[in-house]
Amino acid sequence: MVQSFIFDMDGTLFQTNKILEISLEDAFNQLRSRNEWDKETPIDKYREIMGVPLPKVWEALLPDHSLEVRERTDAYFLKRLVEHIKSGNGALYPNVKEIFRYLTENNCSIYIASNGLTEYLRAIVNYYHLDHWVTETFSIQQIESFNKSDLVKKILEKYGITYGAVVGDRLSDINAAKDNGLIAIGCKFDFAQENELSQADIIIDDLIELKSIVKGTKTRA
Incomplete structure (x- = not known):
């Protein structure tokens, strides 16, 4: 799992x-x-x-x-x-809080790794109270190389993670997973591109689908 x-x-x-x-x-x-x-x-x-x-x-x-x-x-x-x-002009994707709640209830740890800047990420996390479930949020600003694979590696090293998944919509997320020996889960959302998603291990249309992955029923793309 x-x-x-x-x-x-x-x-x-x-x-x-x-x-x-x-x-x-x-x-x-x-x-x-x-x-x-x-x-x-x-x-x-x-x-x-x-x-x-x-x-x-x-x-x-x-x-x-x-x-x-x-x-x-x-x-x-x-x-x-x-x-x-x-000002409340943004929004989370459907089922973010529900899947976060489900993951934590099933003893899964949650992290955020983003190419966004620290101040921007903090604004989102604070406004939507995501820190209730998220162990830590990491910004690309914390990595000199500005490479997402290195950012994910930093998370793995800090928390001793050996098995997990990266969930994202772009190639940088998929590569970050593969470069670190993790499962690459591609989100077919607004900014996703078919040629990039094709390289993911699993493709989802809604975050709620992560429930089946936690249960071990991995639906291959």
């Missing part, structure tokens, strides 16, 4: 799409107010690269802008994300 579950945050536990577009629009409106952007907000481009660390996001969205502009935009974007979370 899988006894340790390491969850991604964006696109897996938290419906980032509910605050993503408005926060990105806020950030690019600030750029427009400074005459540093005169095109449409590249929301589609962001959806394509969703799941990568924010510094990489701004390299992709603002390739011709200076590091100073990228960092300023990043800081403002993070500020708006947190404000939208605290």
Whole structure:
């Protein structure tokens, strides 16, 4: 039986799409107010690269802008994300709290490993009281390499985990599982891509399906 579950945050536990577009629009409106952007907000481009660390996001969205502009935009974007979370504009995916409750009742430990920044993750965990079930939340900021596989390795080493699963929607989550000898569970949610999910060991359409995995009835993708 899988006894340790390491969850991604964006696109897996938290419906980032509910605050993503408005926060990105806020950030690019600030750029427009400074005459540093005169095109449409590249929301589609962001959806394509969703799941990568924010510094990489701004390299992709603002390739011709200076590091100073990228960092300023990043800081403002993070500020708006947190404000939208605290205002209740976001939402968890269906059954997050139910599956967390079920996992803890069945002696499973829960961790979060995210490419999101610490302040952003803390806002989500606090607003939805996820720390009631989650042992610890880990941000990519804690890893010098900014590599999710290394972040998951850090969790395994800290808590002595030898058997478990990584639950996420993107290739970085699947690779983090495989690189660390864990089961890769792909979530077919908003930002998921078929070519990436095909590399997962198991694919789920709803988090509640994790109940069957805990029970040992593993449904292969």
